[in-house]
Amino acid sequence: MKLQRKTLLLLLAALGFAGIVYVVEIQGQQREEARVARSRTVFTFAEDRVQEIQISQPDTETLVFERQAEGETQWVMTQPKAAPASDASVTFLLDKLTNGRSDRTLTVSESELSEYGLDNPSAIVDITLTNGKTHQLVLGQLDFSESFIYAQVDPPIKTALKDDKTTPKSANVTPTTTEAQSLQVLLVPIDFQYAVDRPLSEWEQQEAERPIQVSPSPSPTLETSPSPTSEESPEASPSPTSETSPSPTLEESPQASPSPTPETSP
Secondary structure, eight states: OHHHHHHHHHHHHHHHHHHHHHHHHHHHHHHHHHHHHHOEESOOSOGGGEEEEEEEOTTSOOEEEEEOSSSSSSEEEEESSOEEBOHHHHHHHHHHHHHOEESEEEEEEGGGGGGGTOSSOSEEEEEEETTSOEEEEEEEEEOTTSSEEEEEESOSSOOOOTTOOSOOTTOOSOOOOOTTOEEEEEEEETHHHHHHOOOHHHHBOOGGGSOOOOOOOOOOOOOOOOOOOTTTSOOOOOOOOOOOOOOOOOOOOOOOOOOOOOOOOO
C-alpha cells in the first residue's frame, strides 16, 4: 500500500507540473501574439519601388544612392562622390525599411520629442519611390535597454538636421502641425541604426562584389595540315610479304630393298 501511495503522489505531482508548464507556455504564446498584433511594419512600400535613398547624419557628409536600370551594380552612390555602391549594404537598409516592424507606438506632443532624441535626430533617411512619392524615417536615441531606438515615420513636418543648411528632398510639404498636435513615436529594433550608421568605405562597392571581367580569349585554331597527295606522300613501302616457304615435299622414301630370299640348298 505504501508503494502504491507513493506512486500516486508522484503521478499527481507530475500532472501538476505539466499543467503549470502548459499554462505558462499558453500565456507566453498569447503575449507574443498580442505583441505581434500591436506591432506594425515601418513602411508599406515594396523594396523594388525605391528609386533613391538619402542618408543625413550629424557631422557626416550626406549620402545619396540611386537605383540603376542597367549596369554591373544595382545601386550607385551619387553623393558625396560618384562610385558604385555596395549592393549588400544598400540591400540591408532596404530590408529594414520594407520588412522591419516597430515594437511599440507612443503618442507624444511635439514638446516631448526631445525626450526621445527626435528634436536633434541621430539620422534621417529620405526615400524617393519610382512614382515620385517621398517618405522619411527619423531616428532618435536608444531606449533604456539599448535594444531599440525611437523613430518617427513620415512626420507632419519633414525634418532636417539642425546643422544642415540643405533642405531634404522630401521636405516639399506644407507644415500642418501645431504645438498641441499629437505625434507618433515608434520603437524600432536597433538594426535600423546598424543599417544607417556605417563608414563611407562600407557604402562603396567592395572588391569581392565586383564582377569578374573575363576577357574573351581567341579560340585556338587547329592548323589544318594539307591532305597528303599521291605526289607528296612518301612512296608507300611495299607491305612486307611473308616469304612463302615451299611446302615441304615428302622426300622419296628409299626403295624398299627386296627382302632376301632364302637360298635353297641343293
